[in-house]
Amino acid sequence: MSTLISLLASGISLGGVLALVSVGFLLLYKATGVLNFAHGDLVTLGAYVAIWVIAEWGLPSVAAYALALIALFLVGVIVERIAYAPLRKRPPLVAVIATLAAAIMIEGLIAVWQGANPKSLASPVQNVIFTIDGARIPAQEVLIVVAAVVVLAAVLFVFEKTSFGRQVRAMAADPEMAQLNGVAMRTLSMLAFGLSAALACLAGVLIAPLNEVTPTFGFTLMISGFAAAVLGGFGSIGGVILGSIVVGLVQNLLGGYVLQGYAEALPFILMFLVLVVRPEGLLVLKSSRL
């Protein structure tokens, strides 16, 4: 029983991180039509910025996380200015390739800046362990779930109830009509990139204390997040969140009990199986909206 509880906790926290990654991915896709292949490297960069702030300025980890979020928001805006804005009128594929180039550049810059040796990120709940029925659950996993719930609830609120959210949904539904109705495409595009990067950063700083940070740290998360988004239905935040939790649980439970050694492949196998039966994903609304 304790093993089951440990794996459940681990799976749900992984699902929380993947939800943050994939919602950031989806948000940008819906707002701009761009699949951002630099998203995983933004996860990595967020963790490295936090590590650097703690090492250089000696700030507590929470302050470092906050600064990293702000920094990555700005990086997201810069990526928009460099890799997307000049290519706005070109086919979306061109912008996608530009984000791939940005990904390679970010990864290389990280390696030059911080080196290739793995690094560790401190956490405010370092080494705190909860025990439930004999199962030991790191407090970091609980923090991940709490933070993911709060942030994703806030994202849902923003997109359902605020002017900004309405404008982004309008852009997602019909960019030309939205522009004709006075939606500031340029500003919204920058905000979407910035917000997406901040969500990536949050995922990075939350999971980094449970792992080691290297220049390729975020790539695996991005790929798993993409699978979760496709699985859940690449159309709604709710679907993406559901897909992320399913991926996290499958990877840990099925990978823990049955197909040990192949846990990382399971989300993709599941994704293909679901797409065969339900090509639109697990949870997609008829209208394409966030």
Place this chain on the structure above:
Amino acid sequence: MTHVRSFGRTGRAIAICSALALVSTVAACGGSPSASTTSSTVAPASGGSSTGFKLSAPVKLGFLWEIQGESSVAVSDMQRGATLAVKEINAAGGVGGHEVTDFRQTLPPLDLQATVSDFLAAAGQNPTVMIGVPSPTQVPALATDISAAKIPVLVTDIGQPNDVNGVTGMSPYTWFLGNYDPQLINAGITYQVKDLGMNRIGIMAGNDSYGQEGVTYATKALASLGLKPFATQQFSEQATDLTSEVLAMKGANAVFNWAYPNPVALQLKTMYQQGMNIPTMTDESGSLVAGLNLAPADTLSKMSVAGPCNPANPSYSPSLATFVKAYQAAYQTPATPNSTWGYDGVYFAIRAIEAAKSSDPQKVQAAIPKVSMAAACGPFKADGAHILNHQATIITFSSLTAPVTSKVFQLSPTPAGG
């Protein structure tokens, strides 16, 4: 089965006395303590050659590695070790009446196409010997080109079965400065069973070829001691969660993890979270994990590493201690196992050139099997599988600032084919 003998107290005393005598002799001649045990082979400061031969042109050594980049082997240690060795040799008069010259060619491990073209560029500079190729994927990729170049290459990496079995066509011009990996694995398992008294050892490893070799040879080593693995778990080297793999080790009294630094650190962290306070044996990855404090101190204090040598605490080896002191003085940073490869590689190359009395690469190639050297990182002598280093050390981290060498194993030569 690969024979592993422990280094007994009497044998160690004899070796230390011999090394001290050698240090005295070589110091009087102005050479390095890492020189060959056979004679003082470093030229005197006057520029003449003590080995009685003159070369028509300076010896040129080629170094094949990156010193900066995304790869985990893009570090400056090997270059520093090699540069130190070249400086020492030139300060003592060089070789064959000339100073040793060198050049470095970047060989990106993450880009095998560039690896080949860069190797060809290096070979085009006509060095006598090349030292480097630090990534295990590069060696097979360069096999054909190394054979075509006909220049000996001293590889700064461990020798793995795929490299030495001849089936994958390893070039006969390739020689390995590191140990033979299965022997390191055997030493690690033997230490856990015989010295720590463990009998329920779980095996963890990556699901790539390196990890698979770890599983295979660890299982064989256990079988030779009458044991079976408690559990075997393999994982992706990019895994971000090892909870299920670590939980599968519950009930074991030791873990053997043959993987890269990230999964080793992740395993130690997860074991700490799960309250599993049992010893772990790993490869050189553990030294990096300990050096960078990537896991809780409680788990690091129970970790052991099976590696070629222990520059962090070289008290067990006078030649290593001398190198470490010189390295620290030159660079104001601690020496690492990587740095010994650069240093020992240069000295071994020079010994081979002296044995050949020529800078012709093919004559040097023929001379390599005849060279014996008390290198900084252990006794070097080429065996049938082209492995040079025949010593393994077990390093424990009861003190993170001065890891202890708990045991030294002398390893048998490996026959051709592994």
